[in-house]
Amino acid sequence: EPEVTQTPSHQVTQMGQEVILRCVPISNHLYFYWYRQILGQKVEFLVSFYNNEISEKSEIFDDQFSVERPDGSNFTLKIRSTKLEDSAMYFCASSQGPGLTGTDTQYFGPGTRLTVL
Amino acid sequence: AQSVTQLDSHVSVSEGTPVLLRCNYSSSYSPSLFWYVQHPNKGLQLLLKYTSAATLVKGINGFEAEFKKSETSFHLTKPSAHMSDAAEYFCVVSDRLDTGRRALTFGSGTRLQVQP
Structure with missing residues (x-):
């Protein structure tokens, strides 16, 4: 069964450094998402991406964040200058359709645990 | 605004019990x-989804959930727990803001x- 993959599984970085989290969505999916979960808190929506542009973003997704689909398979989340509070598990997801109704399911990757020191 | 409340942070059952x-x-x-499940070091896996059709929804691994509009609830049930069901479960709502x-x-x- 096809699945969403994410690399690395764990990333440790120093405050102020740039990080890029990578995701390979399911191959025939068109909609891509990033979520994060700070330890002990809820999973939060960050951004959705379709047709090479951001379609939705939350208040969390500020100018420090960017997303890109650099080629036909990868979908990346970049944090320009990491802060301590960016430490979290980051989940990538993909769906065939908009993924927000029962007709289009979002499939999630295993997550990347980002630790900012 | 939409919100979701999962009433129990931890639930412990014996194998074979509901x-x-x-x-x-x-x-x-x-x-x-939706209900998603997350096993350790795994991604979030969809268990089942409610799409405004039948209010009783059957999912994978013997799980089901009933949408009750009058109670604004969507509880997840399984008649008999298996050891492999041990995981984190997330209730998720999709709505128009x-x-x-x-x-x-x-x-x-x-x-x-x-528990065994």
Whole structure:
């Protein structure tokens, strides 16, 4: 069964450094998402991406964040200058359709645990 | 605004006994509702979804959930727990926000422990 993959599984970085989290969505999916979960808190929506542009973003997704689909398979989340509070598990997801109704399911990757020191 | 409340952060059951994981939601419109499960070091896997058709929804691995609009609930049940059911379970609602944007909102999760 096809699945969403994410690399690395764990990333440790120093405050102020740039990080890029990578995701390979399911191959025939068109909609891509990033979520994060700070330890002990809820999973939060960050951004959705379709047709090479951001379609939705939350208040969390500020100018420090960017997303890109650099080629036909990868979908990346970049944090320009990491802060301590960016430490979290980051989940990538993909769906065939908009993924927000029962007709289009979002499939999630295993997550990347980002630790900012 | 939409919200999801999972009433129990931890649930412990014995193998072979029923499972009940509770979820209440608030929504201004007709929501879609989901249950996802997360096993250790794995991604979030869809268990089942409510799409405004049948109110009793059957999912994978013997789980089911009933949408009760009058109670704004979407509780997850399974008649007989298996050791492999031990995981974190998330109730999720998709709804149209006041801004017109649709979004998924996650509950805080319920950790299910299954005792032998």
